[in-house]
Amino acid sequence: MSAKQHVTELLRSADVEIGGTRPWDLHVYDDALYQRILAEGSLGAGEAYMDGWWDVEQLDELFFRMLRARLDREIRTPAVLGTSLLCWLGNLQNRSRSRQVAEQHYDLSRRLYEAMLGPTMQYTCAYYGPDGADSTLDEAQRAKLELIAQKLHLKPGMRVLELGGGFGELARFLAAEHGCEVVSYNISSQQVEYARKLCEGLPVDIRQQDYRDAATESRKYDRVVSIGLLEHVGPKNYRGFFELAQSRLKPGGLALVHTIGGNVSRASTDRWIAKYIFPGGVIPAAAQLTRAQEGLFVIEDWHSFGPDYDRTLMGWHDNFVAAWPDLKQSEGLDDRFHRMWRYYLLSCAGAFRARGLNLWQLVLSHGDVPRYVPVR
Numbered sequence: 001m002s003a004k005q006h007v008t009e010l011l012r013s014a015d016v017e018i019g020g021t022r023p024w025d026l027h028v029y030d031d032a033l034y035q036r037i038l039a040e041g042s043l044g045a046g047e048a049y050m051d052g053w054w055d056v057e058q059l060d061e062l063f064f065r066m067l068r069a070r071l072d073r074e075i076r077t078p079a080v081l082g083t084s085l086l087c088w089l090g091n092l093q094n095r096s097r098s099r100q101v102a103e104q105h106y107d108l109s110r111r112l113y114e115a116m117l118g119p120t121m122q123y124t125c126a127y128y129g130p131d132g133a134d135s136t137l138d139e140a141q142r143a144k145l146e147l148i149a150q151k152l153h154l155k156p157g158m159r160v161l162e163l164g165g166g167f168g169e170l171a172r173f174l175a176a177e178h179g180c181e182v183v184s185y186n187i188s189s190q191q192v193e194y195a196r197k198l199c200e201g202l203p204v205d206i207r208q209q210d211y212r213d214a215a216t217e218s219r220k221y222d223r224v225v226s227i228g229l230l231e232h233v234g235p236k237n238y239r240g241f242f243e244l245a246q247s248r249l250k251p252g253g254l255a256l257v258h259t260i261g262g263n264v265s266r267a268s269t270d271r272w273i274a275k276y277i278f279p280g281g282v283i284p285a286a287a288q289l290t291r292a293q294e295g296l297f298v299i300e301d302w303h304s305f306g307p308d309y310d311r312t313l314m315g316w317h318d319n320f321v322a323a324w325p326d327l328k329q330s331e332g333l334d335d336r337f338h339r340m341w342r343y344y345l346l347s348c349a350g351a352f353r354a355r356g357l358n359l360w361q362l363v364l365s366h367g368d369v370p371r372y373v374p375v376r
Helices: 003-013 033-050 059-068 078-089 095-106 110-117 137-151 169-178 189-198 211-216 235-248 271-276 286-293 307-331 335-353
Strands: 159-163 181-185 204-207 221-227 249-262 298-304 357-365
Touching: 003 033, 033 271, 033 335, 059 307, 059 335, 095 189, 110 307, 137 169, 137 249, 137 307, 137 357, 159 169, 159 211, 159 235, 169 181, 169 189, 169 204, 181 211, 189 204, 211 235, 221 235, 235 249, 235 286, 249 286, 271 335, 286 357, 307 335, 307 357, 335 357
Parallel strands: 159 181, 159 221, 181 204, 221 249
Antiparallel strands: 249 357, 298 357
């Protein structure tokens, strides 16, 4: 069977045709694509898209169909197996390597993120919730912030430790709207600069340090919160992450962890995502998280709302496309970046739509909370 026949049959099993007329059907402009996909898997497919070898009207719907049919499990190249072995043997999220994702991804143009994320500058899943069908992206992001605050049962004067602070909006919100004192750890220089300006005049201490540096503190906190950091922590460090959170949390305190979650335990991520978007990133599975926190915490609540991330990503994509003409001119971004960024956002949206990815919020305690009532 030729490479073209093999790829054609795989795609057909996902109800995707080459040269078809539906929005999710592929249009191939270079027949070398088929061998490149079989030899290099997702990395070859993604790079070929960036090179203009193929196109599709709706990338998100294409990925939804391919991932629902589990085509990602059908092509296992030697490079994929080698990457998995390297990740099992080494720690790709140690301190020095963790800086790579900050420098490559989070320290990109601030104007790019402002245009894509909107006024809340929230680069994690929004919360549309059961009553949010008509909510805008910005409204859903603010609902997410309030959801976090309500789950933590905050009171004025509480001290909050934030591990991985993003652009600082959560720290600002907890301080300005709920009267808390916040210490936030983040290694992204761009995000730290933005967060410090955002939080001026508030009891917020933004520290440009690795989250692991919080272990050297002697103080304890009423609450510990981590939003979108665990995806960068890595399997070999999950236990250390939870040990750190447990050691910083006062008796009677609560911790909240917000993370993307996978259905299968893995040591590495998709090769294209690792090369172009999130180097060193790994999506944790439920089994990995429960093992890592075993004996340290009581899980008070486990809330799953992954479909909201599909909608969030589509909102970011729409914002990015609308802002692209200005970004291209003002930031010097080229068409290859444009294709790369759309591929990133829409492939991830398709993965959440196919339920291959989830979004979890875990509320944890020392086990000394008499009764925790979940908030939705």
